[in-house]
Amino acid sequence: MNALYLVAIGSVPAQAMEWIENAAAEWYPLPIRRLPPLLIPEAAYDARRKQYQSVEFMKALAQAAPRDACRILGVTDVDLAIPMLSFLFGQAQVDGRIAVISLCRLHQEFYGLPADEQVLRERTIKEVLHELGHTFGLVHCNQPACPMSLATHIGLVDSKQKEYCERCGMQLVERFSALEAEV
Amino acid sequence: MKKNWPILVVDDEDVMCESMAAWLREDGYRVDTAPDGQKAVELAKASDYAVCFVDLKMPAGMDGIETMMEIRRIRPDASVIIITAYATVDTAIQAMKEGAQEYIVKPCNPQEISMLVSRILKLKKLQNENAILRKKLTRQYRQHDIITKNPRMQEILALTQEISSLRSTVLIHGESGTGKELVARAVHFSGNRAEKPFIAVSCAALTETLLESELFGYEKGAFTGAVAQARGKFEIAHGGTIFLDEIGDISPKLQADLLRVLQERRFYRVGGNREIEVDVRVIAATNKNLAEAVQQGQFREDLYYRLNVIEINLPPLRERREDIPLLAEHFAQRISSELNRDIAGISAGALKLLIAYDWPGNVRELENVIERAIVTCRNGMLEEQDFSWLQHRGMPAQDWEVPDVPLGELERRAIVAALERKHGNVKEASAALGIDRSTLYDKLKRYEISH
Numbered sequence: 001m002n003a004l005y006l007v008a009i010g011s012v013p014a015q016a017m018e019w020i021e022n023a024a025a026e027w028y029p030l031p032i033r034r035l036p037p038l039l040i041p042e043a044a045y046d047a048r049r050k051q052y053q054s055v056e057f058m059k060a061l062a063q064a065a066p067r068d069a070c071r072i073l074g075v076t077d078v079d080l081a082i083p084m085l086s087f088l089f090g091q092a093q094v095d096g097r098i099a100v101i102s103l104c105r106l107h108q109e110f111y112g113l114p115a116d117e118q119v120l121r122e123r124t125i126k127e128v129l130h131e132l133g134h135t136f137g138l139v140h141c142n143q144p145a146c147p148m149s150l151a152t153h154i155g156l157v158d159s160k161q162k163e164y165c166e167r168c169g170m171q172l173v174e175r176f177s178a179l180e181a182e183v
Numbered sequence: 184m185k186k187n188w189p190i191l192v193v194d195d196e197d198v199m200c201e202s203m204a205a206w207l208r209e210d211g212y213r214v215d216t217a218p219d220g221q222k223a224v225e226l227a228k229a230s231d232y233a234v235c236f237v238d239l240k241m242p243a244g245m246d247g248i249e250t251m252m253e254i255r256r257i258r259p260d261a262s263v264i265i266i267t268a269y270a271t272v273d274t275a276i277q278a279m280k281e282g283a284q285e286y287i288v289k290p291c292n293p294q295e296i297s298m299l300v301s302r303i304l305k306l307k308k309l310q311n312e313n314a315i316l317r318k319k320l321t322r323q324y325r326q327h328d329i330i331t332k333n334p335r336m337q338e339i340l341a342l343t344q345e346i347s348s349l350r351s352t353v354l355i356h357g358e359s360g361t362g363k364e365l366v367a368r369a370v371h372f373s374g375n376r377a378e379k380p381f382i383a384v385s386c387a388a389l390t391e392t393l394l395e396s397e398l399f400g401y402e403k404g405a406f407t408g409a410v411a412q413a414r415g416k417f418e419i420a421h422g423g424t425i426f427l428d429e430i431g432d433i434s435p436k437l438q439a440d441l442l443r444v445l446q447e448r449r450f451y452r453v454g455g456n457r458e459i460e461v462d463v464r465v466i467a468a469t470n471k472n473l474a475e476a477v478q479q480g481q482f483r484e485d486l487y488y489r490l491n492v493i494e495i496n497l498p499p500l501r502e503r504r505e506d507i508p509l510l511a512e513h514f515a516q517r518i519s520s521e522l523n524r525d526i527a528g529i530s531a532g533a534l535k536l537l538i539a540y541d542w543p544g545n546v547r548e549l550e551n552v553i554e555r556a557i558v559t560c561r562n563g564m565l566e567e568q569d570f571s572w573l574q575h576r577g578m579p580a581q582d583w584e585v586p587d588v589p590l591g592e593l594e595r596r597a598i599v600a601a602l603e604r605k606h607g608n609v610k611e612a613s614a615a616l617g618i619d620r621s622t623l624y625d626k627l628k629r630y631e632i633s634h
Contacts, residue, residue: 049290053198053202055198055201055202082198082199082202082290083198083199083202083203083290084199084206084290084291085292085296086290086291087293088206091202091205091206094209139208139209150297152294
């Protein structure tokens with residue numbers, strides 16, 4: 001069966017990769033594999049904004065994806081953005097193969113607060129469920145507690161639960177069944 | 184719901200277009216992108232975008248404001264959001280003056296853009312609902328026009344209730360002006376399709392090709408003048424009812440096309456290669472004897488049986504004379520209020536005269552006659568003298584010699600004369616002739632009278 005690949009882009013805490021792998025394994029009935037870390041794409045850095053363009057990360061992931069990758073999730077600790085928006089917690093192809101999440105704005109330190117590993121873990125899991133959900137065809141959910149709801153600031157990430165709402169969960173199950181049938 | 188609101192992103196930078204589109208797709212929208220104004224305009228011709236994000240500065244061809252103006256010319260309801268990295272008050276003012284819904288400076292906060300899009304779409308939804316409610320109010324008003332104490336009509340009204348929630352096709356027979364469309368509306372608005380569209384099409388008013396594109400829509404470039412894709416009445420009526428008036432007048436080709444829609448509930452737009460599936464209830468009407476037309480080979484037998492699943496025969500007004508006083512009073516009340524005329528009622532003598540008249544134009548003629556009487560009435564009560572001219576209607580004029588020509592020629596001359604008197608106004612000419620507009624269009628076609 002095709003696998004879900006996880007890959008760090010640049011330096012990412014090993015512990016965070018563990019949380020991500022466990023969360024993915026809990027929700028996604030796919031073999032989960034890790035790839036060796038990728039370098040941050042040089043073209044991604046926007047010196048004026050001191051941020052990284054997520055499009056370059058998506059391109060790098062597309063290139064790095066092995067043949068048997070049915071999904072690939074990149075994880076980075078740098079601040080992602082797109083030209084139109086001032087930042088992104090992550091980005092994904094809806095119904096596609098590629099997704100990326102940034103841990104940068106999930107750290108309490110980003111908001112001038114003392115580091116909190118538990119908070120970082122919770123937020124990371126929610127972002128993983130959110131972006132991987134997009135790759136399985138889910139769009140933003142209007143239930144604020146569902147990890148598929150749109151979070152435009154960290155407060156909205158914190159108000160999410162770490163499990164999909166019934167509707168999104170059902171949709172995912174349907175998608176997994178379809179995927180198994182394809183295999 | 185979001186899928187119904189397509190969004191267009193226009194920017195010469197591919198990264199900007201694609202990243203913005205990807206972000207909006209995560210929110211469930213269907214998003215198209217264009218690298219320049221020209222492509223954006225082409226796309227806007229083919230799709231009705233609810234929101235267009237347009238970059239102000241595009242090096243080649245049209246700039247953002249020109250692009251916005253062209254999009255709004257094609258799609259006046261599209262909300263255009265001008266985006267730029269170079270914020271100046273002047274360009275902001277210019278963009279807003281030219282019709283931009285908003286003006287935003289990139290990069291902006293995700294929350295700002297998310298709220299902006301949802302605010303625009305909320306407004307669009309309210310505008311749509313408002314339009315539907317307005318139409319519904321008008322329709323309900325029209326529905327109340329079915330006023331009767333005639334047993335046959337009451338049976339028909341009871342039947343409209345019984346069949347209202349079925350999907351079966353209905354064929355309504357009746358002379359011009361008997362209220363075929365009102366009965367069709369009564370069927371639609373009493374049933375489970377009432378919240379969906381009721382679309383009426385007069386098949387006699389259009390030529391074969393026009394009717395085909397009217398019914399099935401067309402793709403951009405399907406024929407000269409097809410500058411943008413257009414949905415046909417069948418698509419617009421999806422979920423609801425389509426009322427095909429004067430069905431007896433459609434060409435053999437359209438008869439075949441219609442049969443296919445009725446059988447398969449699918450069709451192609453003119454010039455299109457994608458099959459479109461619709462759920463539409465068809466109610467057809469005619470003032471012709473379709474069974475006879477079938478025997479004479481003018482109307483397809485298979486189509487006739489497809490249409491004639493439930494048959495309704497509307498009696499002419501002369502066969503339900505007990506309704507004349509009721510209808511006359513109803514029209515007098517409604518029209519006097521619309522025309523702001525103070526009319527107390529209709530005298531007994533006038534009613535007697537109205538009951539005695541044969542009403543070849545049926546209820547529509549009665550409505551027109553009441554309107555004319557209200558306009559000319561001087562004393563606040565409709566009296567016999569307000570309808571005296573009616574006595575001469577239908578009677579041969581004493582000083583008028585009938586020329587020795589075929590009957591059809593007489594009809595042709597009467598139509599030409601009525602059009603001349605009414606300065607080419609078809610609505611007024613049809614009222615003067617005591618026939619409805621679609622019948623007049625039919626006759627104009629038949630006698631090849633240009634107007």
